[in-house]
Amino acid sequence: MWTLEIEPDGPASAAAAPGQFNMLTAFGVGEAAISLSGDPAEPGRLVHTIRAVGPVSHALAQLRPGAALGLRGPFGAGWPMAEAAGRDVVIMAGGLGLAPLRPAIYRLLAERARYGQVQVLYGARSPADILFRRELESWRRRLDVEIEVTVDHAAVSDWRGHVGVVTTLLGRAAFDPANTVALVCGPEIMMRFCAAALGDAGVKAEAIHLSMERNMKCAIGLCGHCQFGPVFICRDGPVFRYDQVAGLLRHKEL
Amino acid sequence: MSGAAKDIEEIVREHAFFEGLLEPFGKLISGCAKNVHFQPGEYLFHEGDAADQFYLIRQGCVALEIKAPGRGAITFQTVREDEVVGVEWLIPPYRWSYDARAAEFTRAIAMDGACLRRKCEADHDLGYEVMKRFMPVLIQRLQAAQMQILDVYGEQA
Ligand SMILES: Cc1cc2nc3c(=O)[nH]c(=O)nc-3n(C[C@H](O)[C@H](O)[C@H](O)COP(=O)(O)OP(=O)(O)OC[C@H]3O[C@@H](n4cnc5c(N)ncnc54)[C@H](O)[C@@H]3O)c2cc1C
Numbered sequence: 001m002w003t004l005e006i007e008p009d010g011p012a013s014a015a016a017a018p019g020q021f022n023m024l025t026a027f028g029v030g031e032a033a034i035s036l037s038g039d040p041a042e043p044g045r046l047v048h049t050i051r052a053v054g055p056v057s058h059a060l061a062q063l064r065p066g067a068a069l070g071l072r073g074p075f076g077a078g079w080p081m082a083e084a085a086g087r088d089v090v091i092m093a094g095g096l097g098l099a100p101l102r103p104a105i106y107r108l109l110a111e112r113a114r115y116g117q118v119q120v121l122y123g124a125r126s127p128a129d130i131l132f133r134r135e136l137e138s139w140r141r142r143l144d145v146e147i148e149v150t151v152d153h154a155a156v157s158d159w160r161g162h163v164g165v166v167t168t169l170l171g172r173a174a175f176d177p178a179n180t181v182a183l184v185c186g187p188e189i190m191m192r193f194c195a196a197a198l199g200d201a202g203v204k205a206e207a208i209h210l211s212m213e214r215n216m217k218c219a220i221g222l223c224g225h226c227q228f229g230p231v232f233i234c235r236d237g238p239v240f241r242y243d244q245v246a247g248l249l250r251h252k253e254l
Numbered sequence: 255m256s257g258a259a260k261d262i263e264e265i266v267r268e269h270a271f272f273e274g275l276l277e278p279f280g281k282l283i284s285g286c287a288k289n290v291h292f293q294p295g296e297y298l299f300h301e302g303d304a305a306d307q308f309y310l311i312r313q314g315c316v317a318l319e320i321k322a323p324g325r326g327a328i329t330f331q332t333v334r335e336d337e338v339v340g341v342e343w344l345i346p347p348y349r350w351s352y353d354a355r356a357a358e359f360t361r362a363i364a365m366d367g368a369c370l371r372r373k374c375e376a377d378h379d380l381g382y383e384v385m386k387r388f389m390p391v392l393i394q395r396l397q398a399a400q401m402q403i404l405d406v407y408g409e410q411a
Pocket residue numbers: 021030031032033034035036048049050051052053054055056057058096099100212213214215216233238409410411
C-alpha cells in the first residue's frame with residue numbers, strides 16, 4: 001500500500017469533496033481511478049492511497065519523489081456530508097475502503113459539533129494490514145468519536161484488539177438507527193453484509209451510502225465503461241444510496 | 255434456596271444471551287450455572303478437551319485461537335461481554351476444536367453442558383428455547399468463517 005502526495009504543476013484543480021476521485025496517469029502505462037484520501041481542508045495537497053494490483057497501480061506506486069504523473073479530476077458524487085448534519089454517522093470501512101472514507105472522517109472531526117454520535121468501524125485482514133494506523137490511534141484518543149478496529153485474524157503475540165468481521169462491531173456501537181447516516185466502503189461482499197447488518201439494526205436503505213468501483217475510462221459519463229445496470233459509476237456515483245443499487249448488487253455478472 | 259442461588263438466576267436472566275427468557279426456563283437453566291472468573295492469559299479450555307461447558311461472558315474478553323504450524327497461535331475471534339463462548343457442548347462428540355484464552359480479566363457464568371442437555375432432553379420446550387438462542391451464534395460464526403475464507407480484503411478480492 002502506497003500513499004502518494006501530488007503537488008499541482010499548473011492550475012490547481014477544484015477542491016475535492018470527500019468521496020470523490022481523480023484519474024491518475026502513469027505515463028506510458030495508462031490511467032486509473034484513484035480516490036482522494038487526504039484532508040479536504042488542505043485542498044492544495046492531493047493525497048491518494050494506492051494498492052498495486054495491476055500495471056497502472058504498480059507504476060503509480062513506484063513513482064519517486066519529484067516524478068511527474070497525469071491527473072484529471074476531481075470526479076464523481078461523494079459522501080452526503082450535508083445530509084449527515086444533525087444526525088448520527090456510522091462509518092463502516094473494510095481494507096483499502098478506509099482511504100476514500102478518510103476525507104469524510106477529517107470533515108466530521110473538523111465540524112464535530114454539526115453531527116450526532118460518530119462511529120468509525122474498520123475491518124482489516126490482519127494487524128499488519130491496518131491502514132492509517134497511527135491516525136486511527138490518535139482519533140481513538142478523542143472523547144467525541146468512537147473508533148473500533150477489528151481484524152479477520154491475528155497472531156496472538158501482535159494484537160490485543162477485536163478479532164472478527166466488521167459487522168460484529170455494529171452491535172456494540174451507540175447510534176439512533178432512525179436518525180443515522182451510514183457511509184460504507186470496502187470490497188463489495190463486505191458492503192453487502194454491512195448494508196444488511198445496518199438494515200437489521202433499523203437503518204433505512206435510503207440512509208445507507210456505498211462507494212462502488214468499476215473500471216473507468218473517460219470518468220465523465222461518455223464511454224459507458226463503468227456502466228452498472230442503468231447507472232454510470234463515474235457520473236452518478238461512485239457513492240450511491242443503497243436502495244438505488246441493492247438490486248444490482250445481487251446480480252453476479254454486473 | 256440460598257441468596258447466592260437467586261443471584262445467579264438473576265444474572266443468567268439479565269445476560270443479553272438469555273434476554274426475555276421465561277421465568278421457569280430461567281430457573282431450570284441457572285440450576286446448571288456457576289460463577290467463574292479468569293485472569294488475563296488463563297485458558298478457559300483447550301482444543302481436544304471435552305466440551306462440557308459454555309460461558310456467558312459478563313465482563314472482559316476471550317480470544318478463540320487455533321495453533322497453526324509455523325505461525326504460532328492465531329486468534330480467529332474475540333468474544334466480549336453479552337456474548338457467549340462455546341456451542342460444542344450441544345453437539346456430539348462434545349469436544350472443543352480450538353483454545354479459548356482470557357485476553358483480559360474475564361468474569362463469566364459457566365454452564366454445565368451435560369446438566370443442561372439432560373434438562374433439554376427432559377423438557378423439549380426448554381430444549382427448543384435453548385436451540386433458538388444458540389442457532390444464531392452458529393450461523394454468525396459460519397458467516398464470519400465464509401468471509402475469512404474468502405479473504406475479502408486480500409489482494410485478489
Ligand atoms: C471510483 C473509484 C475509486 C478508486 N479508488 C482507488 C483507490 O483509492 N486506491 C486504489 O488503489 N484503487 C482504487 N480504485 C481501483 C483502481 O482504479 C483499479 O484497481 C484499477 O483497475 C487499477 O488499474 P491497474 O492497471 O493497476 O490494474 P488492472 O490491470 O485494471 O487490474 C489488474 C488486476 O487487479 C484486479 N483488480 C482490479 N481492481 C482491483 C481492486 N480494487 N482490488 C483488487 N484487485 C483489483 C483486476 O481484476 C486484475 O486482475 C478505484 C476505482 C474506482 C472506480
